[in-house]
Amino acid sequence: MLTLEALDIRQGDFRLRADWSVAAGDRVALIGPSGAGKSTLLSVVAGFFAAASGRVLWDGRDLTGAAPGERPVAMLFQDGNLFPHLTAAQNVGLGIRPDLRLAPADKARVAEALARVGLEGYGARKPGALSGGQQSRVALARVLVQSRPLLLLDEPFSALGPALRAEMLDLVAGLCAEKGATLLMVSHAPEDAQRIADRLVLVDEGVAEAPVATAEAFARPSDRLRRYLG
Numbered sequence: 001m002l003t004l005e006a007l008d009i010r011q012g013d014f015r016l017r018a019d020w021s022v023a024a025g026d027r028v029a030l031i032g033p034s035g036a037g038k039s040t041l042l043s044v045v046a047g048f049f050a051a052a053s054g055r056v057l058w059d060g061r062d063l064t065g066a067a068p069g070e071r072p073v074a075m076l077f078q079d080g081n082l083f084p085h086l087t088a089a090q091n092v093g094l095g096i097r098p099d100l101r102l103a104p105a106d107k108a109r110v111a112e113a114l115a116r117v118g119l120e121g122y123g124a125r126k127p128g129a130l131s132g133g134q135q136s137r138v139a140l141a142r143v144l145v146q147s148r149p150l151l152l153l154d155e156p157f158s159a160l161g162p163a164l165r166a167e168m169l170d171l172v173a174g175l176c177a178e179k180g181a182t183l184l185m186v187s188h189a190p191e192d193a194q195r196i197a198d199r200l201v202l203v204d205e206g207v208a209e210a211p212v213a214t215a216e217a218f219a220r221p222s223d224r225l226r227r228y229l230g
Helices: 038-046 088-093 104-116 132-146 162-179 190-196 214-219 223-229
Strands: 002-011 014-022 027-031 053-058 073-076 150-154 182-186 199-204
Touching: 002 038, 014 038, 014 199, 027 038, 027 190, 038 073, 038 150, 038 182, 073 132, 088 104, 088 132, 104 132, 132 162, 150 162, 162 182, 162 190, 182 190, 190 214, 199 214, 199 223
Parallel strands: 027 182, 027 199, 073 150, 150 182
Antiparallel strands: 002 014, 002 053
């Protein structure tokens, strides 16, 4: 279980509060206006930014003071963060060893991860020789080899067209289901939230509201959600 316990996040005039939990294996979409703090909340969970007060817990373990690398978290950013001078296989291998000193077993894991995202045989190509969708798959493969139980997605597929974006979301959903991973995903697209998330968090007016069932939220939207959806 992931618990955000009385989190109070502050940066200049910005303030965001969150106080809720999600069960292991849940897929949660964070939606809300630009600048509301969705990405900042993910950064706090990942350990890249410290909250003013409150705690982040995973299965009862307090992660609040832990460095990013010590947390059970894998994060996928909007730009994928691929290194252009490295091959697809090397970019994935960074998820195992940052120095890329990979044992044969590690290289086998990289090849398996690339195959799982539909890129078997593409390991020797550099990002510049890949399409945008293929680059997203490489970034997802790097997350896959990390085998972390908590996956954070910060709009990694927003630049893709609707059909390819839906395909990537389905791939993520399948991988999460297979591994029992918990997913927090930032999105500006309500249709993406409905496609992948069983629970929904609205981030607006300084509050990350407690998760609610996605289908129920869209069937009977609150006043805040209705204003956001227009």
